[in-house]
Amino acid sequence: MHATAGPPPTPSADALTRALAQAVEPRRVLTRPIERIAYASDASFYRLIPQAVILAKSVEEIRGIFQVSRAHRVPMTFRAAGTSLSGQAITDGVLVEVARHWRRVRVEDDGRKVRVQPGAIGGHVNRALRAYRAKMGPDPASINACMMGGILSNNSSGMCCGVAQNAYHTLESLTFVLPSGTTIDTAHPDADEMLREREPHLAQGLLDLKREIEANPRLAERIRAKYMMKNTTGYSLNAFLDFERPVDIFRNLLIGSEGTLAFIAEAVLNTVPDLPVKHTGLLLFPSIHAACGAIANLRGADAKALELMDRASLRSVQDQPGIPPAIQGLPPDAAGLLVEFQAADEKDRATLERVAREASGGLQLLEPARFTHDAAEQALLWKIRQGLYPSVGAARKRGTTVI
Template sequence: SAAASAAAVPQRKAAEPAAVDVPAPRGGEGGLGSALSRVDPVTGFVNVDGGRIDDGRYGRFRDSIAGVIPQHRQIDDPIRTFAYGTDASFYRLTPKLVVKVHDEEEVAKVLPKAVEHEVPVTFRAAGTSLSGQAVTDSVLLKLSHTGTNFRDFKIEDGGKVITVEPGLIAGEVNRLLEAYQKKHNLPIKYKIGPDPSSIDSCMMGGVVANNSSGMCCGVKQNTYHTLRDMRIVFADGTVLDTADAQSRAAFMESHAHLVRGVQELAHKVRADEELTALIKKKFAIKCTTGYSINALVDHDPEDPIEIIKRLMIGSEGTLGFVSRMTYNTVPDYHHKASAFVLFPDIRSACTAAAVLRRETEVDAVEMFDWASLVQSKR
């Protein structure tokens, strides 16, 4: 299950002294002991999760965003920052500052300030991921839960397409599609492809950021394969709308260096037949960790925006903030069936699972060994 966004870390200015690796003080902040930390030789700023020591940059960052984010949406008191210091995982990092953002414009104004003051930023939607990518001891950029922010949606083409903002809950999106089908008396009901176990808690921002999957959607119906377009806010505040031709053209011009880099990387990967085959093999099965590098082999290098769009999926916020996403939905069949089948041994069960995958339209196969069955009886 997953529904949390993660970190977009500003880059160091080239003109400043480079950070060096030095042993952290034993028993220092964050319990780092003698582990190596990233320490700025000039300011002493420690830039590592669990060990950041404020050298004044957080105060400067907070002052710089005062004209964008009102004080009541900048949280730094010990009780509330402690409360925001965990998500659905078992990790805890207490943020120096929690910033509640209301819309895309605020995100686009805050991120450049984070770059300017070299303040690492982590995004959070619902925070239901089990992997801890929505916690930080730096700045937590949190979607405001006011009931109105980041919750716009638009249903098109008889329910086959839906555009949503990151604050909508995934299960809620399916209920919107169901209501649309009933209202217009349509013959087919649609739903989004991803079906994580936290579907009634996770938000769409996290579904995209983590490429959330689920029991039935597998690989074919996850976000990577069903997402049509998105709006992205990059660290410099630039907004790219992949559905808008003018936005794509403007980005290609303003970020030509980035675009060329993506194209060169795609060409380099494609030129390596062994690597290309390995990527295709690995991403033929469920993979919800790491970057979607299959985008480098799935899409033409001459369409770098498509590659960038796919790389955003599953990037956990490290490449930018997704402020809007458009999905191609999938049919939600009225009649469904399941079966419980016993096999004499695990090999026979595996063989049957392979046949079901290759030759049928079965959505999911779940396998239990004898130990699992015994446990379920107790």
């Protein structure tokens, strides 16, 4: 019974609900079993049933929920779209959802910046930027579902952004709310003084950690090397090396902190150019080794996207409508590389064609390289890559997980 309906409310759960209903309009405090179970999963294989789900609306409410969480010693977890793959958007404490009431997007500085609230969907942000030929740096495959709170807190990257244009590196400023209630916009000219004055222990602690890291050259070098790569997880320790003032260190430490340090109420990101002319191809190699061997050359030719797919990944999509028939007959060790060249100007189209031809000319391929300008074909090739996670998930053996 409990496995499906969740634990029955206890006297302390009632007290918690009452306290939450004082911090937030009661109808936005969800405690019915069906509501709690609806929020018990994200895109990971974990399941935790929250004691309450709060559809928070304002910074004032976030402060109030922090107070209740502390007073009742119940953990508090934030959730945007809940597409996280490692269970960071679920809890058996209080779940604070930002998907409904924090959706504002404002393009600034002629498209060079974008101001977002945490419930804005990534794809919507890019739609607002399209007229300016700009887009956000982070481009997770889940961009049409996931939201800015998650993109920032997971330090999302994606298929074209690499490390250079991820959330950490494209962040300009943000407004955070600490569990104490202290709220700071890091763009404020006095932001650092405010943090030092209102949160002296935090500010000093950040500086102490910075000194400790800097006093250990091997550690500092290791951190630098680690955060130049894409697959580094955990807190953004590079913030201790990249910034001097406590408020700047903390701002970037929040990126990738999975909501464990503060609530992000708003952020401003620097955008990147959205290059409209694209030349895209799926190159098929006899082995993953051959595919990897081609990467440096293609990167040197300025390919903007290089996405490697092993045979198992390709197998998971090969029966879907529109998938190139060559994929079905691939040998067991084959691998694919989705390659895209991009340019800003229509007049560069012929150059892209030449570059793609030359860069793929000497490669060891199973099929002759074929690139396309056709938007529908390009969308199909990207759909293969973007849909890999759900496709592999659908094709997995019963009782196994994707990650």
